[in-house]
Structures are given as C-alpha cells and as structure tokens.
Amino acid sequence: MSSIREVARLAGVSVATVSRALKQPDVVSPETRQRVLTAVETAGYHPNLTAVQFRAQRTRNLVVLVPKIANTFYARVITGIQQAAQRAGYGVLLCNTQGDDQVEAGYAGLVNSRQADGVIQLRAHDPFPASNRPQPLPMVNACEVLDAPPCPSIQLDNRAAARDMTEHLIGLGHRRIAMIKGPRRSPLTRDRAAGYRDALAHAGLAYDATLLQPGDFTPQSGYAGARALLERSERPTAIFCESDEMAIGALQGIKQAGLRVPDDISLAGFDDIEFARYCDPPLTTISQPAEDFGEAAVDMLIAVLEQQPLDVAHRILPYRLLIRDSTAGVGPNDGPTPAG
Amino acid sequence: MSSIREVARLAGVSVATVSRALKQPDVVSPETRQRVLTAVETAGYHPNLTAVQFRAQRTRNLVVLVPKIANTFYARVITGIQQAAQRAGYGVLLCNTQGDDQVEAGYAGLVNSRQADGVIQLRAHDPFPASNRPQPLPMVNACEVLDAPPCPSIQLDNRAAARDMTEHLIGLGHRRIAMIKGPRRSPLTRDRAAGYRDALAHAGLAYDATLLQPGDFTPQSGYAGARALLERSERPTAIFCESDEMAIGALQGIKQAGLRVPDDISLAGFDDIEFARYCDPPLTTISQPAEDFGEAAVDMLIAVLEQQPLDVAHRILPYRLLIRDSTAGVGPNDGPTPAG
DNA sequence: TTGTAAGCGTTATCAG
C-alpha cells in the first residue's frame, strides 16, 4: 500500500504539497495539482484513514447499541441511522447487545478508546460506567428512553399512543380489555400500561390486574399470553399487545383455541412492522416513524459532538393509530353480562 | 483524555514501561507493574485504539456488506457474524448497501483506506473496482455467491433445496406447480429455478414458463405474483415462492381471492424466517442455518487475513425441508383434468 | 506557492 510519501516522490514534490493538493486544491498551483493527481493515480494511493483519524483525534464514527438487530423495528431505526450518518460523513459501528449491560459497556468503551466519537443507545440504560464517563457525554438515547436521560433523547409518547388504542377498543364497545405486556423493566412497558390505565379510568372502567399478561416482545410470549387469557372463565373481548411480534403470536394462540379475530375477540398490536398488514386479519396497530428515530438520533448526536446548540434536547415523535381488520365491535355474546 | 505519557509521569516510569506493563505484564517487575496499574487508575487512562491500529497497520475490523439489514434472514446472518467476530477479537462495521454497486464500492473502500482489514459480502457482486483491488483479496462471499467467486465462499445448495421442495409437492400429487421467483439477476433465483426444473423433469412433468412469476423477495411481489397466477383459466394447485417474505404476501393474495391454503392450493416458501411458523397455516419452507453462514464467513475471512490455510475454500451449508401445514395433497377438483 | 519539521499515541528495537 503506497503512502503519501510515495506519491510525493512520484510527483517530485513534498508530502505537504500532496496533502494540500488533495485537501485544499485551490492553494496549490494547477500544474502541481495535476502532477499530484497523476501520481496518486499511478501509485494507486488511498489516504490511510486510520492515520487521519489518529492525527485529527477524532474518527467520525458513531457507535449504535441495538438490543436486537433481528428485530424488524430496530432494523428500520438502523436504516434511518445509516442514511443520516452517511449524509453527514459519519460511519456507523453497529453493535448487537442483546440488552446485556456488560456487552453495552464494552461497546461504549469504543468512545473511551477513541474508536468512535459518540454513542446512540436504543435502550433505557446508561452504558457508561461511572468510572469512565466522558465529559461532556457524547450520547443520545432513542426509542426506549431513560426516565431522566443524562443526554438528549428521542421517543414516542407511548402513554398517549396506548391510551388512544385502548380508547379505540372502548369505543368499539369492549369492556374486558386484556394487555400482553413487554419486559417488566422497560419504560416502554410502563408507559404503555399507564396509557391503558388512563383510558380505562377515563371511561370509568375498572382496572383488573388479572387481565394483564407478562411478555417479552417475542411471538412466543404473545402466544403464551393469549392462551393464558383465553383459559379464564370470563375471557377478554379484546387483547392489546405491546408489540406486533407478540400480537402475531397471540393471533396464532387465539386461532388455535378455535376463536376468530375480530368476530370473537379483537386484537391490537404496537409498532406496525412490515408483517402486521399481512396478518390474517391485518393487524390494527400503532405506527411509529422508525426511520425518523434513527435520523433524529444521528442529527442530535452530531450536534452534541460538534458542540452546536440543540433547539430541543428531548424530542417526541408522532405516532399514528392504524385501524385495520383485527379490531371490531363486541359480538352479541360478548357484551356486558345480562342482568340475572 | 490522558495518554500513556501521563500515566508514565504519574508512575515515575517511561512510556515504554507503561506499554509493557499493560501488554506484557510478566516482563516488568511486580512493583513497577503495580505502580503503573495504580497510575492508570488515577489517570482514568484508556489506550487510544486509533493510535494502536495506526501503528499496528491493521484494525481488526471487518466490513459487512448487507443488501438490506431489515431483512430478517440477513439479520440472523449478522447476528452470527457479530458473535464470531467478537469471539475472535474483531469489530464489525455493518453497511446497508441496498444492493447498490456504488454504495458497496464505497464501503469496500474502507479496506483501501485501512479502516478495516477485510470484507464479508452477502451479495453476488464483487465490490472492489478493478482499479483498487487489494492483493491478496481480503474478502469472503456468503449467502448469495458469485458463479466464480474470486475469494472463499459459503452458500446453500439452493438447487438441491428447491428440487427437494418441488419433489415434496409432486409427491403430494401436484402437477401444476407455479413458482414466484426472486430478482432476475440473482444466482439464488437461477439456482432455485434450476432445482425446480430438475424436479419437474425427473418426474416427467412438462415445464410451463407461464407458471413462473417474477418477484423481488418482498411480500408485495409475492402478493402480486399470486394474484396473477390465480387469474389463469387453469390455476396452479401449488405455488412455490423463492422466499418466505414473498410466500407471506402470496398467502394474503390467495386468501383474498377466496381460496384456502392448503385445501385449494398449496404454498411453500424458502428461508424459514421467524414469522413463517406464525402464518395461518404455518408455512412449509426450507430452513437455512443463517447464523452459521455468518460464523463461517467470519472464520474464513480471519483465516484469509491471518494467512492461515483454509481446508475448504468453498463451503456448502446444509438445509432442511420443513413440512408444516401450508402444503397438502391436491383436492378432488384439482387433479388432472378428467378426459372429455 | 512550496518545503521543513513537529507532533498525534503507541510499540518495537536497541542499549544499558
């Protein structure tokens, strides 16, 4: 691999001139510039970016901490991140963390070891151990956000979205609305559950903790949650899952129990993943601007890194209630229990 | 950020000793080592990896060129890549290329600019322009492989897998078996179509080009392909899609046409993505060891980079025919047209 | 407009 020195030798100029000819072309004479360009060509020269980064004391690389790359929602967020980063001239180091604190800390260490300039964290957890915490903190927290994030953040108003969905179900006449929740610790779960309670309270409906099922955002847990709910003596007339993946599992569980959606039971998801509209029936859900999360995260992180002021440190992105065919009015046998 | 010099100053030793204390602890005296470690602690020192890479003239980073990160099959491959890379002490630069030659060439350039040591290419395309092609080529081609790859490769025996699936359908009594294909240019498409023809020929069935529909691996194209096939006067009794995502779209198309799977028509996919078993009915498909592709690619690339001999330069990974509920025998009305 | 030379942080070599 030829270095700048080789080019300088070929062009009969100093290395400084080569550098200038490439980085500030207008400051060298046209003839020199041409000679350098030719030499670059014949030498097959490519600047050594590692050397450039080393000298510049920054890499223009961003670390992205993703709990699970295979999750289709995160995949969309990542797509947005990549696009925005490329546009801004930054590279992306994608790290699959499985939500493991240790692994996250390790990857966050890329900033300490100056392999990257900043971190985009897609989980509600601070990956920087108190011991080696860069100042100012080059981080942005997106999607699942800490309660008091030590950095800029971008999230959905999960509580409002869940309230809207629950109100949609209530509006259809549902009174026994179950919820299959996400991971216990997640703020997402807490906020969506809060929105669900908000809607119940607002409609004057009793909150019944036995209508809540635990889950972990996987189809398997949705399946299990649905089966458990259907075994109750008084089964719910609607199930609201905190993610589409769980709803897809729940849908299978409901069908295997011999019930129909939405005739016998309504089903709602959250996220609007690609397969939601290919479900049978297509899934009513909340659509999130996944790619926008990624773009916004990159823009804000770069602003932090380049010490530009942020107009909003904590952004809320809009959602949409997408009513498809998996939710409908309660059937004649599912309404309020007749008196007597 | 403190450098090795700061640590040396604090410990009252030379920078060389600090470096040794950290990298070859057994070569410095215990007391010195202890003093250095203490100094590292109080200085909050982290080695500057950029400097290390610069000096070592290698990064221990691998570039992965992914056509579409949001594709669930690739997501699994990536998961395998990450695991294997981490185990081997390599980092991963994940690049979403959308199958764009320009973008790929740009990312492959990370090797030329020494931001990465090698490339894992998941598409049948050589990302290195002839002009700047490193020698020896630090690349591995996995999943969708070039016909004469200029580097080690890992792939499925797509032709055999498609033949197996087609034979499964023929064994069920199907005679009019349609295929919804992947992108025209892809070797995957060509090989799977070849396997389909193999099976037809072997069973003495006529090959009917009008039973082939174009597609691009998206659910949308599967939907469109299915609708087109069902409009034929003599509709097929089975549809074999070259990917599960297309099969999921096709399934919706079939249902919307008022037909049942598998009663009226059998449907098969390819890949065994997570949602395949959550389809209604669960999808018969070919399962691929996606994570193994990733791991094998990393292992082979590292062998290339570290100039270790490869026992097999071109690996074939095993598939499994997964018979679920979307394929069944032909119905009484779907058999060979009665005479007269 | 161009050249000289320092310096980024690390490690390897060589001398002590």
Added chain:
DNA sequence: CTGATAACGCTTACAA
C-alpha cells in the same frame, strides 16, 4: 528489568 528513541502516515504552523 528499564529507558531512550524511532517509526507508523498524515496535517499544519512556520519559514522560505
């Protein structure tokens, strides 16, 4: 066992 020093490739004062 430890220290001094050169070198990796590049950019940028500063000098010419």
